[in-house]
Amino acid sequence: MADVNHSLDDGLPTGGPANAASAWIELEGLAEGLLPSLRNLFESDATRGTRLSIDCADLWIDLSRQHLTNEVLGHLHDLAHQRRVSDTLTKVLHGDTVNGSEDRAAIHGALRTRNREPSKPDVKAAFATFDQMAELATSIRAGTAMGATGHRITALVQLGIGGSHLGPALAVDALRHLVHPDLAIRFSPGVDADDLDEALLGLDPTSTLVVACSKSFTTIETLTALDGAIAWLATGVGDRAIDHVLAVTAAPDRARDRGIHENHTFEIPIAVGGRFSVGSAVGLPVMVAIGVEAFDELLAGMSTMDTLSADLPVEENAAVLLALVDVWNHCHLGRGSVAVVPYAHRLRLFIPWLQQLSMESLGKRVCHDGSDPETATGAVIWGATGTDAQHAFFQLLHQGTEVVPVDLIGVARPATDDPRARAASDLLITNLAAQADAMAFGRTADELRADGVDEELVAHRTIPGDRPSTGILLGELTPSTLGQLMALHENRTVATAALLGINPFDQWGVELGKQIAGDLADRSAPESELLRRARSLRED
Ligand code: F6P
Secondary structure: OOOOOOOOOOOOOOOOOHHHOHHHHHHHHHHHOOOOOHHHHHHOOOOHHHHOEEEEOOEEEEOOOOOOOHHHHHHHHHHHHHOOHHHHHHHHHOOOEEEHHHOEEOOHHHHOOOOOOOOOHHHHHHHHHHHHHHHHHHHHHHOOOEOOOOOEOOEEEEEOOHHHOHHHHHHHHHOHHHOOOOOEEEEEOOOOHHHHHHHHOOOOHHHEEEEEEOOOOOOHHHHHHHHHHHHHHHHHHHHHHHHHEEEEEOOHHHHHHOOOOHHHEEEOOOOOOHHHOOOOHHHHHHHHHHOHHHHHHHHHHHHHHHHHHHHOOHHHOHHHHHHHHHHHHHHHOOOOEEEEEEOOHHHOOHHHHHHHHHHHHHOOOOOOOOOOOOOOOOOEEEEOOOOHHHHOOHHHHHHOOOOOOEEEEEEEEOOOOOHHHHHHHHHHHHHHHHHHHHHHHOEOHHHHHHOOOOHHHHHHHOEOOOOOEEEEEEEEOOHHHHHHHHHHHHHHHHHHHHHHOOOOOOOHHHHHHHHHHHHHHOOOOOOOHHHHHHHHHHOO
16 A cells, blocks of 8 residues: 555544545645556556455445545545544444434434344334334235225335435335235325326225325425325225325324324334435335335344444445545546446336435535535436446446446346346346446557557547446345445445535425425415416416
8 A cells, every 4th residue: 555644633623624634635636636547557456456346244346447546545544534434424323413403313323223222212212113013014914904994905105205205115126026926015206196196006995005104294295195195095995094094204293183093103213314214114115015024134234234334444444435435536536426327127216215315415515514615515416227328328428528437236146046037137247347347448549440440430439438437246136235235325425424524414405495385386475487387378
């Protein structure tokens, strides 16, 4: 490892801008210089591929195709120490107050530890809610849960948006091979009536439960969808419709005000952030879908990753290393977005889940102490599944003027032994590997000429390469490995916030839009020309 400045602790507050750390200044200097290309880095070190990849629980992370020299890596390690990233991850895991602007803890990590004797009352309450969830899930899966008219419950539709939707929807979709064959588990995140109609299509109100999942129980989209769902339930069970409604919320009084029975209400602690909430009662549809044991495996996978993220030294800590690479790419090398490309259809919902997790956590403009971060903060997260993405935006990734770091996520073994699935799985992984190499190493003009390409085409066909990517490999997609992957990214996000001195757990920026929408909806604010025109076009 190159000899780097090991002044590990500048003794400066970590709630302010990152440029207070000496390592940050060193990195700025390196970023202004000329970095060796990925092709050069691999040619000069035959061990790079193994030296810069790490095992992390059941995942394997490959950072070798990132612009990391020994010197850069050394200063990044120092930065993590100087910004006390591990302290933050440990505080989260122990449920300490880490959300300063709302004076709250973030106890999602505490909820999934295996410590069934928690000290904090809200964690204790959450464990009691898990027991309440398990009782319902077990009865539905056993066929003993009956609706108001005596029909067996065979469907559950969760209404919710953002963190009240994306995590559970991802888990049920990714683990569909484990979903009870007699149950329909659906989700409707939006206020659009078409969205709810699609979720309810083909279901029978007499055998369907509707979950109104809203931490605040004030989200207009969810409450509007609930009104529609209750009207639909009433077509089958009449005035007993409310008996088919469950609530998952941190505001049980509001659920009660909507007539939802107290014993149909599953409470979420206020200290569980929405985008971190799949391991709370928000995950009720997941537990119903895959069963209590498999849901526990999901939580155990998350907990395993939490412990590794809090305890491992920086050099072996996947969550912290991924965060350091994100900061290096975005804050120092000016790469403003990250493309996320899971080469697995079952991980297609990983992208929107990560978009909320990362951009709602890191899309901030001040540090904990209200000061200017004096650097870029949240990167734009976008993507699509591979190989579809290869036929959509990989042209830009290979030859565009923007250098976009890409996260390539692969699953080595399919969920079934079906020979067709195995063949497809090999094709997916082969394409993932090929794209990583093509982006990293490209094809030079001389190589094209040597291949006999006509001179007038050489410029058009030259692939510059030197495009960074990270490989993330799962052996197979199980409740445990999905939990590990999700927690890895939660911890990557929290670690990035710690590096930058920002609060990942609040989201003040979304409030103004909601308020204006409410004022426009009740006509207490002057309508814009756009709104006036839209309304005029809708006049019957
Ligand atoms: O997008 C803002 C937000 O508050 C998210 O943080 C949250 O996950 C979502 O809206 C839904 O909020 P609730 O669960 O309170 O309905």
